[in-house]
Amino acid sequence: MSTATASRILSGARAGSPETAARVRTAARDLGYTGNSIARALRRRTTGNVGMVVPSIGNPFFTSLVEEVEHHLAGMGLNLFLCDARNDPELEAERLTSLTRGNVDGILISPVDSERSRAALEATAATVPVVQLDRFVRGSDGDRVILDDDHAIRLVVEHLADVGATTAAFVTSTAGSSSAHLRLAGVQRWGLQYGVSIAPDHVLDGEFTLLWGARAADRLLATGPLPDAVICSDDLLAVGMVMRLAQQGVHAPTDVLVSGFDDIDLASLTVPSITTLRQPRERMAAEAVRLLAARTADPSRAGSTVSLQGVLVARASTARRHDAAPAGPS
Known part of the structure; x- marks a missing residue:
């Protein structure tokens, strides 16, 4: 047989x-x-292909997330078609349209913009199963797998307060990113709880790049005394920040504490190594594939949200100051 x-x-x-x-x-x-019930569910259609659209494949976090998704799909004999939206909602819409023309049985997407991605996302979801991953469109009722950003930011702020910080700057890119907006709200709320104040002019909003991290460092150096800590909502920002500060003779953690977010490989290799919030990428990928299979098996089912918690990874960039005492909520 x-x-x-x-x-x-x-x-x-x-x-x-x-x-x-x-x-x-x-x-x-x-x-x-x-x-394998997941593989069977995804194979009930015809192509054996799953599409994935990310805001920027140049961002190491999305590269690693794609890798985890591909591993899960390959283990089930399924193929991944990857598209880079280049942080452009219009290009993202074109990519989605291309994927739905009989090329894939379902799509995983990290939307470029929490508002402007809505129309294309809803049109796509009416054609093939869709799961939003990491980022999401506000008000959408579909399936999504996200990080618990509020919990994540609490871990970061609590750690910085514990090692002596009472003031901080926040470097981010809120342009369209649902997760960045949640992190901004979280850092303001937990800053109040843990006695870490963030002045309005210390919220530096740009883009998720090494260059913006460096430019944000320049702005902080030009506007007066540095805060005790700089919280970056992305590891690229943190690396750019640390490198530019060092070029100007300002060093972490001696002169300022610096933290990042995501735990990309570069965070552990930078000197000093970067304290960061590790996202559970493997679990995020597994849950996204599971939800995609569930949507394929039952297109009429109610949307589900899976919120996963990250882990703080403390490294040299926030080493405890000798005079610091453990802090708690105010």
Whole structure:
């Protein structure tokens, strides 16, 4: 008997003769084989391909997230079609349209913009199953897998307060990013709780790049005394910040504490290594694939939100100051 025959019998696609079917099912039971329900659900369509659209493949966080998704799909015999939206909602819409023209059975997407991505996302979801991953469109009722940003920012602020910070700057890029908006709200709220004040002119809003991290450092140096800490909502920002400060003779953690977000590989290799919030990328990818299969199996099901918690990774850029005492909520 061929493996193809056994597979068809176990999937229910073709029963075969009663004797053959009985032998296959007995063997499967004895071996404890249950099959892969996610792979079966995704294969009920025709292509065996899943699309993924990210804001920028140049951002190491999205590169690593794509890698995790690809590993999960490859393990189920499925292919990944990757598209880079280049932080452009119009290009993102074009990519989505291309993917829905019979090329894929479902799509995972980190929307470029929490508002301007809505129309294209809703049109796509009416055609193929869609799951939003990491970022999301506000007010959407579909499936999404996200980080618990409020919990994540609390861990960062609590850590900085514990190592002696009472003032901080926040470097971010809120242009369209749902997660960045949540992190900004969180850093303001938890700053009040833990006694870490953030002046309005110390919220530096640009883009998620090394260059903006460096430019933000220039702005802080030009506007007066540095705060005790700089909270960056992305590791690229933190690396750019640390490097530019060092060029100007200002060093972390001696002169200022610096933290990042995401835990990309570069964060552990920079000198000093960057304290950061590690996102659970493997779990995010696994949950996104699971939700995509559930949507494929039942297109009418209510949307689900999976919110996962990250872990603080403390490194040299926020080493405890000798005179600091542990802090708690005010």
